[in-house]
Amino acid sequence: MDGGATGAVSLLRPVRAGNAFEETVERLLQAIKLGVVAHGEKLPPERELAAQLGISRVTLREAIRALQEAGFLDVRRGRYGGAFVVYRPPSPRKGDLRRAVNEMGAGGLDDALTFRMAVECGAAQILAGTELTEVQRETLASRLAGVNDAAPADYRRLDTAFHLAIAELTGSPLLAAACADARLRVTDLLNAIPVLQPNIEHAATQHAAIVAAILEGDPEGARRAVAEHLEGTAALLRGFLS
Amino acid sequence: MDGGATGAVSLLRPVRAGNAFEETVERLLQAIKLGVVAHGEKLPPERELAAQLGISRVTLREAIRALQEAGFLDVRRGRYGGAFVVYRPPSPRKGDLRRAVNEMGAGGLDDALTFRMAVECGAAQILAGTELTEVQRETLASRLAGVNDAAPADYRRLDTAFHLAIAELTGSPLLAAACADARLRVTDLLNAIPVLQPNIEHAATQHAAIVAAILEGDPEGARRAVAEHLEGTAALLRGFLS
DNA sequence: CTTCAATGGTCTGTTTCCAGACTTTTGGAC
DNA sequence: GTCCAAAAGTCTGGAAACAGACCATTGAAG
Numbered sequence: 001m002d003g004g005a006t007g008a009v010s011l012l013r014p015v016r017a018g019n020a021f022e023e024t025v026e027r028l029l030q031a032i033k034l035g036v037v038a039h040g041e042k043l044p045p046e047r048e049l050a051a052q053l054g055i056s057r058v059t060l061r062e063a064i065r066a067l068q069e070a071g072f073l074d075v076r077r078g079r080y081g082g083a084f085v086v087y088r089p090p091s092p093r094k095g096d097l098r099r100a101v102n103e104m105g106a107g108g109l110d111d112a113l114t115f116r117m118a119v120e121c122g123a124a125q126i127l128a129g130t131e132l133t134e135v136q137r138e139t140l141a142s143r144l145a146g147v148n149d150a151a152p153a154d155y156r157r158l159d160t161a162f163h164l165a166i167a168e169l170t171g172s173p174l175l176a177a178a179c180a181d182a183r184l185r186v187t188d189l190l191n192a193i194p195v196l197q198p199n200i201e202h203a204a205t206q207h208a209a210i211v212a213a214i215l216e217g218d219p220e221g222a223r224r225a226v227a228e229h230l231e232g233t234a235a236l237l238r239g240f241l242s
Numbered sequence: 243m244d245g246g247a248t249g250a251v252s253l254l255r256p257v258r259a260g261n262a263f264e265e266t267v268e269r270l271l272q273a274i275k276l277g278v279v280a281h282g283e284k285l286p287p288e289r290e291l292a293a294q295l296g297i298s299r300v301t302l303r304e305a306i307r308a309l310q311e312a313g314f315l316d317v318r319r320g321r322y323g324g325a326f327v328v329y330r331p332p333s334p335r336k337g338d339l340r341r342a343v344n345e346m347g348a349g350g351l352d353d354a355l356t357f358r359m360a361v362e363c364g365a366a367q368i369l370a371g372t373e374l375t376e377v378q379r380e381t382l383a384s385r386l387a388g389v390n391d392a393a394p395a396d397y398r399r400l401d402t403a404f405h406l407a408i409a410e411l412t413g414s415p416l417l418a419a420a421c422a423d424a425r426l427r428v429t430d431l432l433n434a435i436p437v438l439q440p441n442i443e444h445a446a447t448q449h450a451a452i453v454a455a456i457l458e459g460d461p462e463g464a465r466r467a468v469a470e471h472l473e474g475t476a477a478l479l480r481g482f483l484s
Numbered sequence: 485c486t487t488c489a490a491t492g493g494t495c496t497g498t499t500t501c502c503a504g505a506c507t508t509t510t511g512g513a514c
Numbered sequence: 515g516t517c518c519a520a521a522a523g524t525c526t527g528g529a530a531a532c533a534g535a536c537c538a539t540t541g542a543a544g
Contacts, residue, residue, distance in 0.1 A: 011273045011422060012286070014296030015265045016258075020501065023257045031253045044254075045521065054256030056502045061523080077522040078510025115416035118368055122360025174357035174427075178420055180253060185416075223465075262531065287491065298532045303493080319492040320540025 020055050024063035027053065030184050032072055032087050033191070035157030042082035043073075089156065089191050096192035097240050103188070113234050116182035120230060121223045123167040123175055128214045128222035136169050137215060144211050148204055155195050160187070162207060166214070190233075193240050202232065262297050266305035269295065272426050274314055274329050275433070277399030284324035285315075331398065331433050338434035339482050345430070355476045358424035362472060363465045365409040365417055370456045370464035378411050379457060386453050390446055397437050402429070404449060408456070432475075435482050444474065 017023055031037050043049055043064075050060040064083050067073045072087040101109055132140075143158075143165040150158040160183055167179035206229040213221035259265055273279050285291055285306075292302040306325050309315045314329040343351055374382075385400075385407040392400040402425055409421035448471040455463035 011269070011276065011278045012291065012294045013419065014294070015262060015269055016296050020257060027253070027257055034253065036253045046523095047521090049254065052254045052256070054258050058503090059501060075522075076510085077508080079518090079520040080511065081509080081521050083522090111414045111416050114368060114412060114414035115420070118364025118412075118414075118417050119360060119420065121367070122364045125363070126356060126360055170356060170360075172353045172356035172360075174353050174424075175360050177255070178357070178361065182416075220462075288493095289491090300533090301531060306492095317492075318540085319538080321488090321490040322541065323491050323539080325492090 020059045021062050021066075024053060024055060024060060025066050028063055028067055029072065030187075032067075032085055033089070033187055034160050034180075034184065035154075037085050038157065039085055039088060042084045045082065088153070092192045092194055097189060097237070100188040100192045101241065104185075108185075109189075109237075112182065112185035113230075113237075116179075116186060117227065117230050117234075119175065119178045119182050120163065120167070121226045123170050123179055124210060124214060124226040125219045125223040126172075126175070127166055127170050128217055128219040130170070132169075132215070139165060139169065140211055140214065144207055147207060152195050155200065156187075156190055159203070166210070186233075186237075189237055193237065199236065203229065206232065262301045263304050263308075266295060266297055266302060267308050270305055270309055271314065272429070274309075274327055275331070275429055276402050276422075276426065277396075279327050280399070281327050281330060284326045287324065330395070334434045334436055339431060339479070342430040342434045343483065346427075350427075351431075351479075354424065354427035355472075355479075358421075358428060359469065359472050359476075361417065361420045361424050362405065362409070363468045365412050365421055366452060366456060366468040367461045367465040368414075368417070369408055369412050370459055370461040372412070374411075374457070381407060381411065382453055382456065386449055389449060394437055397442065398429075398432055401445070408452070428475075428479075431479055435479065441478065445471065448474065 018026075028043070031043075037043055044052065046057055046060055046064070050057040053060065064073060064075065068075050068083070072085065074084045074086045076082065076084065104112065143162040146158045147155070147162045163183060164176070164180055167176040170176070206225060210222060210225040210229065213225050260268075270285070273285075279285055286294065288299055288302055288306070292299040295302065306315060306317065310317050310325070314327065316326045316328045318324065318326065346354065385404040388400045389397070389404045405425060406418070406422055409418040412418070448467060451467040452464060452471065455467050
């Protein structure tokens with residue numbers, strides 16, 4: 001034995017994922033793809049956004065320009081101007097999923113699914129074990145209604161919003177960030193498979209079960225409901241892969 | 243309503259936590275405090291470590307020098323030289339905990355504890371739901387034995403190793419990183435309270451229960467055992483705070 | 485006692501990133 | 515029509531970070 005405590009692998013991992021420009025493009029792209037900034041809306045003003053992201057305005061502008069040239073943003077100047085989101089998630093085509101999986105690299109798919117299972121189950125369980133305020137209950141209900149009423153084109157976005165709401169309602173920013181990260185890692189995959197009516201209906205049942213368990217204060221039930229739901233998604237993905 | 247999907251807060255968070263130098267110092271310090279590189283051992287060679295951390299050698303050297311001047315490292319040159327860990331966790335003194343909590347900022351404590359609860363429970367549950375190889379079983383048993391045999395000065399380090407082993411054995415690097423991160427956020431707090439015999443014994447029982455549940459393939463039991471254990475730790479911390 | 489390989493230590497030019505001041509465009513308010 | 519405020523667009527000098535070549539030190543092997 002080495003006398004060392006751990007695999008040591010996880011702690012000496014990269015401090016930076018890339019340069020500031022690349023990371024910024026990635027971030028904005030995620031915000032757009034997840035629908036945090038919906039179609040037709042605009043990003044915050046450059047100065048403000050640069051401050052939020054902790055980078056200089058110059059760097060932010062480079063990232064915005066890249067996204068503009070790639071067709072995700074429409075930048076208008078002058079008062080009431082800004083960087084407007086123009087992107088619409090394209091209808092998935094055969095082969096998209098395979099491509100997305102390949103981009104993740106070997107093991108990446110299982111890693112992402114496992115991670116997501118762990119953090120989302122944890123979030124639901126913790127939320128179910130908390131005393132909820134009226135406002136929190138309403139938020140939850142409204143997100144659930146949002147997915148159920150979603151037009152097909154908006155389905156993924158509102159589904160994301162539902163899942164993230166659970167994490168955010170726990171009141172733990174770290175946990176919320178982890179769930180957001182987990183969701184991000186599967187977005188490209190989910191966007192690469194069609195949204196089918198039977199799946200939507202199935203998901204709606206499961207979503208309802210999750211919310212019910214949380215509102216009843218049943219941590220164990222909430223956890224199990226989320227686990228089932230995510231296993232369904234995972235199975236769906238694996239199905240399209242074979 | 244804004245039509246936007248989420249609180250939007252979590253996605254537009256800072257891209258960079260600080261400059262490369264600061265982040266590197268932080269990382270290395272964490273590796274030292276967690277005992278990933280134990281007392282008397284040395285860090286990997288500069289060139290190699292710089293590559294692992296994804297930073298330039300110059301920046302890494304600045305960080306190492308800072309830690310050397312702060313008394314954490316002893317740097318020797320020549321063949322068989324290197325940056326040797328010289329740090330020993332100091333015996334906690336009254337007030338250390340309060341100070342550590344204040345450094346986290348308001349809400350930081352609950353956030354960290356909640357996050358840890360979610361990810362570690364998730365990891366244990368997932369691991370218990372997996373078919374384990376003989377090697378995995380042995381690793382788990384050996385980490386458990388490690389904590390139980392630990393000298394007081396080594397207790398925290400080996401406890402960390404035990405908890406992280408569970409996460410790493412899931413085979414999900416993302417989950418392992420999340421657990422490592424969660425642990426990091428409470429290390430300073432744990433290091434600020436004394437290691438007492440009754441607590442060690444209590445923890446030993448709980449650790450054994452966790453391992454037993456995992457080896458039996460009982461996800462629900464493993465999850466509950468970890469939850470109990472972490473609640474104990476949280477209660478301990480809160481106790482010292484009042 | 486010479487050699488050698490592994491390691492930390494130093495130097496140089498380049499690229500990235502930054503802070504902040506300044507300019508231009510735009511559309512609404514008066 | 516004029517003015518104004520909010521936004522994007524531009525410029526400059528400096529700091530941070532990097533890549534890569536090279537130097538110096540050390541201790542073991544032969």
